[in-house]
Each structure stands twice: as C-alpha cells, then as structure tokens.
Amino acid sequence: MTWHTPPVPEVVLIHGAFHELWGPFRLWTRWTPSVLDGLWSAGVAVGDVSLPRLQGRSVVAFWGDLVRPQPLHPDQVVASSAGGVPAGEATDPITDLLDAPSGHTESDRTGDTAALPAGGTDLDALVRQVARDANARSMELLARYVVDPDMKERVHERLERHLGPETKVVVAHSLGTVIAYQVLCTRPDLDVDFITLGSPLGDPAMVFDLLQPTPVDGQGVWPAAVRRWTNVAAEGDLATAACPRLAERFGDRVQDHFVYNGRHAHDVEPYLNSPSTGAALADALGLDRRR
Secondary structure, eight states, X not given: OOOOOOSSOSEEEXXXXXXXTSOHHHHHXXXXXXXXXXXXXXXXXXXXXXXXXXXXXXXXXXXXXXXXXXXXOHHHHHHHHTTOOOTTOOOOHHHHHHTSOOSSOHHHHHTOGGGSOGGGOOHHHHHHHHHHHHHHHHHHHHHHXXXXXXXXXXXXXXXXXXXXXXXXXXXXXXXXXHHHHHHHTTOTTOOEEEEEESOOTTOTTTTGGGOSSOOBTTBOOOOTTEEEEEEEXXXXXXXXXXXXXXXXXXXXXXXXXXXXXXXXXXXXXXXXXXXXXXXXXXXXXXXXBXX
C-alpha cells in the first residue's frame, strides 16, 4: 500500500510522566524508531514501512511542559541545603490523594533508600528503587491532574488538537493512558484503535474509581471513540501491578497482552518495539503482516 501524509496524523502517541524537560519533537524522534521496530517484530515487511513515512503519519501529543516545575528561589535552595524546609512548602489536596491506600507500600511512594543494601552495590535492588521512585512521581502527577481542573483541561486540549476523522490509532503510555481514555470517552465522532502501554487505569484506589465517566458497578465505561482496545503490560511494571488485565475492569473486548521488558519494565521504548504493540498498530493501519 502507498502511504500519503494526511492533514491530521493517523497515529497519535501520548506520553506519561518524566517528560517535563523534553518536547514533542525529541519524543517523536526517539519513539518512532521503536514503533518501526515493533511493526517489524510483528511481521510487517520492511519494504512496506520506513521511518520517514511513519514520522509523516504520526505525532506526539505533548503535555510535559504544563507540569515542568518552577525553580526554587535562591533563598529556598540555601535553606534546603542547610537542612531546613524551603519557604512556601505547604500541604495541598494532592497530599491527601497520595495518602490514600493504593496497594503500594510507603517506601514505594517515598523512595525510602533504607530498602537498598549497604553501599548500594546490588544492581537489581537499585533498579527496583528507581522503579519505585518513578512510580511515586507518576502518582504525584496523576494526583495533580485529578485535583486541578484547569490543568486537566489544558492537558486534554493537547491531545484533542491532534484528533480528527483521519486518526486511526491512539497509542498511550503510563499516565497518558488515563488522559487518552478520558478524552476518547467524550469523542463519539471518532472511530479509532486504542493501544495502552504500562497503564494504571485498573488501579482501584489511585485511578479506576476516580475516572470520568464514573465506572458503573465496578465496570469501566467503554470509550465512545474506540473500536478496538489492545492493552500491553510488562512483567515487573509497578504501574500495572494492581490490575494488569484491563479486561477485568473494562470488559472482554479489551485484548490483554503481557511482555517482558527486563529491567526497563515501565519504559516506553521496550513496550513500543514489542510484537504485541506492533501487531496492534499494524492492524489499526491496515498493514499486512506475516502470520
């Protein structure tokens, strides 16, 4: 088949936490080779796709700049380095939400380094600690997104601007899956495939019960814009630990897949280059693949 560049990209990707210091073009140039690897691993002939063609049909819905922290005042830096509490640091509604039981331990949320072995020489323990810290940061951003309606509206607009009749698939990672789900629930005019990677959508304490539209009798609402939903969870990914099978929360139409990402359990690139993701994307784009 011949690829043409549409006025609205056919493939829309949306990120999760930890991209405050980057931008849409940095992520686009980093992620699209992994997307291409995923298509290849799923059996799509190399001659049917190329990086320029893929990039011409895709875009990253970027919202990281909206949550980029403001720098501390120099006086606060001095106070902090001296062991004091920076002026202006106060409890807000996010603290209450983060204190809610979530199935994660306190050390998961706080990044308690006491869990590390003496000298920090155990690589696996260090990797687990990094994963806990990353999960805590994701939960912090999730809480801010939930309690701040202005931020939620601005984040949603970043995705909305890229959606249109030509959109064939939305690929979302981590917190981006929560954002994309809630936007797609409001767009019955669309007919897209939905691919969720490392998604916390099923977590009953931190995400699921707070979704809009509200779940009914323990069952999540099927997004109005979605024709097919593929969910991919990785072994050891803390974001998916509470509910790796989203079919349990959103119905049997969700196709759950499980992958191994090694020590990079929650990283987006191993998710993108997995055969499960590649197959779902190929089907969404109507690309032939070897069975």
